[in-house]
Amino acid sequence: MSIRAAIYDLLNDSEADVYPLVAPQGTTDPYVVYSVRRVPVRVQEGIVMEEIELTLNIFANERGDCFTLADAMYAGLEAATGTYGSETLDISNWVSETGAYIEELDKYMITQEYELKFS
Numbered sequence: 300m301s302i303r304a305a306i307y308d309l310l311n312d313s314e315a316d317v318y319p320l321v322a323p324q325g326t327t328d329p330y331v332v333y334s335v336r337r338v339p340v341r342v343q344e345g346i347v348m349e350e351i352e353l354t355l356n357i358f359a360n361e362r363g364d365c366f367t368l369a370d371a372m373y374a375g376l377e378a379a380t381g382t383y384g385s386e387t388l389d390i391s392n393w394v395s396e397t398g399a400y401i402e403e404l405d406k407y408m409i410t411q412e413y414e415l416k417f418s
Contacts, residue, residue: 305386329359351415365407
């Protein structure tokens with residue numbers, strides 16, 4: 300299993316629809332779109348760990364729904380560990396959160412960032 304698949308499995312345990320990079324047109328609220336930045340940790344023997352910068356964009360039509368889903372994502376990801384497929388998540392740390400209202404979409408959005416470490 301790849302790191303990408305492991306992250307998808309981790310996020311799919313949430314209470315919302317989760318999509319990598321972009322949500323299909325017509326997706327019902329609330330939902331999460333995520334992106335990943337992978338950074339290898341190298342030693343003489345090779346790559347021993349991957350640090351992942353995970354960004355979640357949480358969308359909802361109602362502010363309360365956006366807050367509720369953001370809280371649920373935080374509860375599921377902060378300090379998470381476990382095995383997803385053949386990948387071991389050593390730790391997930393919350394880094395930051397920002398919020399916005401996107402007028403042209405008439406949606407609320409909360410962006411959360413996490414740092415994950417897989418070995």
